[in-house]
Amino acid sequence: MKKQYIFLFLLIIGCCYSCKKYLDVRPKSQIKEEFIFEKEKGFMDALSGVYTLMARRELYGDNLTMSFLDVLAQRYRGERKTSPYYNAINYNYNSDDRGSNKALLPVKTTIRTIWLSSYSAIANANNILSNIEEKKSIFTGNNYNLIKGEALGLRAFLHFDLLRMYGPMISENPSAKAIPYRTLLSREAQPLLPANEVIRLIIDDLLAAEKLLEQDPIVSGAANDNYDFNVANRKFRMNYLAVQATLARVYQYNNQPNEAYAYAKKVIASGKYSFVTSQEVSEDGFCRDRTFRNEQLFALQINNMKKYTDDYFNVNPKTFEGIQLNNDNTVIEALFENSSTDYRRQYLWSSTEGKLISTKYLQLENRAGFCVWPKNVVPVMRVSEVYYIAAECSPDLNESADLINEVLSHRGLDPLIGINSKAALQEALTKEYQKEFFSEGQLFYYYKRNKFNKIPGSNVAANSSVYVLPVPEDELIFNN
Incomplete structure (x- = not known):
């Protein structure tokens, strides 16, 4: 620069x-x-x-x-x-x-x-x-x-x-x-x-x-001499698919389900992404794909995350804020419904002293001979959200179930059955937003858009003051 x-x-x-x-x-x-x-x-x-x-x-x-x-x-x-x-x-x-x-x-x-x-x-x-x-x-x-x-x-x-x-x-x-x-x-x-x-x-x-x-x-797929305009680096920019996914978000927020559905389906139909595989997410240490890199439609490269993420997601924080970000085993097990196969629970958490610590942003030091995924990256938009938007906005409950189940099939889970009403669909989506976007900032927006009277885990009545x-x-x- x-x-x-x-x-x-x-x-x-x-x-x-x-x-x-x-x-x-x-x-x-x-x-x-x-x-x-x-x-x-x-x-x-x-x-x-x-x-x-x-x-x-x-x-x-x-x-x-x-x-x-x-x-x-x-x-x-x-x-x-x-x-x-x-x-x-x-x-x-x-x-x-x-x-x-x-x-x-x-x-x-x-x-x-x-x-x-x-x-x-x-x-x-x-x-x-x-x-x-x-x-x-x-x-x-x-x-x-x-x-x-x-x-x-x-x-x-x-x-x-x-x-x-x-x-x-x-x-x-x-x-x-x-x-x-x-x-x-x-x-x-x-x-x-x-x-x-x-x-x-x-x-x-x-x-x-x-x-x-x-x-x-x-x-x-066009070639470009500029680093930021190369295909491999476009997920770190506000690219064409990220714009369409944002339109789906905005239309959904504005209670325009037809438009939201149309844009979500455009992103899905593009095929310019792939879901994380069981092998990628289960690899040991340096090779584990913790942020599902190929599912990212828009991500940001963060400077020196390790300094604070090591302390945030730790039992004994050492940051100047003295802040730790963790939860109890019982809370997280309940969130993931005691699943032993859900990738998001099985491979992205570590148990220490009765607390579960998220390892999504674990920043391991590079070692020669090990595969290393991009470090210092935070997902801002992922394709799973686009599937959820399409599922929520689809006029066909059968298609809604299929869209959710497509994501679940790439999370180590069996398909859901019994999504035969809007209430059942919303319950399934709520669970997925809670599981999928941990430490990505999307759940508060979900609760607000759906006007939850209380945010789960809080005793405070949730209205405009919240x-x-x-x-x-x-x-x-x-x-x-």
């Missing part, structure tokens, strides 16, 4: 105390920005910067996958007041008071950090989009379409997750104010838009991205 790009990247992050303050720094970086976008490589570096922001611990490298969102979904122990996660598990969203417990997670600050970090990544995507049209002539091959398509897809993807966290219960109050939808770099504060308007803008961006990415190497994270106070001030 060139020095001038690093300068802009650090300037943006260092000044991002609020959306207003972030926007105030743009004139200072104008000369550097113009220099960056003189060449095609500058656009590629800037786009890589968006992924770098998303992969930080503030977002998908930690908070939105393995820790904070899954804490809200009651994935881990933390019911005692001595637990670092006590306030988060009890949905005390306005609490930053640590008292005598210095390891206590500052929930209010964490929520604000997620907001600011997401909009910082969006601002970087918008910076690309605001410069790319006038520089269209500098691009070679299909790179203009790939870069613009990815930037639009990322902008939509980030806004959608913000909506899922900070927006209303969409089926109850679709016109309630939710979040700003930022499409331009501007010093002006942007209004909180109604949720249904945000959804419309997300879909518009995704449809435009889909069109631009039609010749994505992930589907066309499912809607508070918009940071300074953002509300700027919008008034």
Whole structure:
């Protein structure tokens, strides 16, 4: 990455105390920005910067996958007041008071950090989009379409997750104010838009991205000299299939089952993925495929995960937060219905001192002569979710059962029988979301979308006070 790009990247992050303050720094970086976008490589570096922001611990490298969102979904122990996660598990969203417990997670600050970090990544995507049209002539091959398509897809993807966290219960109050939808770099504060308007803008961006990415190497197989545009690396980008899978997510969230079903089936029909095999997931140590790499439609490469995942998923954490993420044997055995064949239970957990520790993100040191799968990777979208979306939205219960059973056949399980009603289908899907996406951040969204009165494992009544994270106070001030 060139020095001038690093300068802009650090300037943006260092000044991002609020959306207003972030926007105030743009004139200072104008000369550097113009220099960056003189060449095609500058656009590629800037786009890589968006992924770098998303992969930080503030977002998908930690908070939105393995820790904070899954804490809200009651994935881990933390019911005692001595637990670092006590306030988060009890949905005390306005609490930053640590008292005598210095390891206590500052929930209010964490929520604000997620907001600011997401909009910082969006601002970087918008910076690309605001410069790319006038520089269209500098691009070679299909790179203009790939870069613009990815930037639009990322902008939509980030806004959608913000909506899922900070927006209303969409089926109850679709016109309630939710979040700003930022499409331009501007010093002006942007209004909180109604949720249904945000959804419309997300879909518009995704449809435009889909069109631009039609010749994505992930589907066309076209060769490209750029590392990030090679077929083998497209799963680490907002590629054509990831855009379609995101559309399926969005349409499902917006109670548009026909559209969600259609897009889910498009991804399934592509055949550009394969399910993990029993051999891949059961291999010893270095060779075990713990994140089901060939099922990933979109994943992020995280910098130095080992430092904190070793401590998160350990009995005796040593991180500065002093936080561990584990659960009791009885809880996990009940979750997996005491299965002795489910790959997800059999090969992705380790029992230590009466606790079960997830080994999904175990980062083993490379050794010569051993097969080594990509390290420092967090799945953001996997094909199993697309099957679940298609199953939930299919008008045919028999097809719904077939779609779920297709996933189960690749998890070491026998097919389900008796899915003869919508209630039975929803029960099966709930179990699958609970088993499939451990430490991937998707279960909280599932509970919110389906309006669970209580999140399993919690005694707190689940309503908008639980499912809607508070918009940071300074953002509300700027919008008034």
